[in-house]
Amino acid sequence: MKKDNLFFNSETGEKYSGTYVSxxxxxxxxxxxxxxxxxxxxxxxxxxxxxxxxxxxSFRKGKKDGRWVRWAEDGTKLAEAYYNEGVKDGKWLIWDERGIKRYEMYYQQGSKTGEWIMWDEKGQIANKKNFSEN
Known part of the structure; x- marks a missing residue:
């Protein structure tokens, strides 16, 4: 059972360790x-x-950590993102439901950084924005 963002063993009431399947x-x-x-x-x-x-x-101590990937129900990759202890950190990619890359973004410790690129529905670059450190 889950209470206050923690999982407990429903029989013993202790914090649960192991594989959880819902x-x-x-x-x-x-x-x-x-x-x-x-x-x-x-x-x-x-x-x-x-x-x-x-x-x-993957998670580390209850927070997203490392590489995360999301797919559409038909198996098309929709997103790839990186986290460091629950904070956006690294390259993020987003595709549309047809598999066309639409966004490439970068984060450093939760802040936008580097060159962000947006593509249109035909796969052509539509916009670029640079988030340089000040």
């Missing part, structure tokens, strides 16, 4: 992730109710 009402799994002392810690996968993977990444 399901949709139709029986398909909705999420699989590892918990350590009640917090998400390690690999995490989230699923559509059809059973197809929606998002995959």
């Amino acid at each position: 399901h949709y009402e139709n029986g398909e799994k909705s999420a699989v992730y590892t918990l350590k002392e009640g917090l998400e810690h390690g690999k995490a996968e989230f699923y559509y109710n059809s059973g197809e993977i929606m998002e995959q990444g």
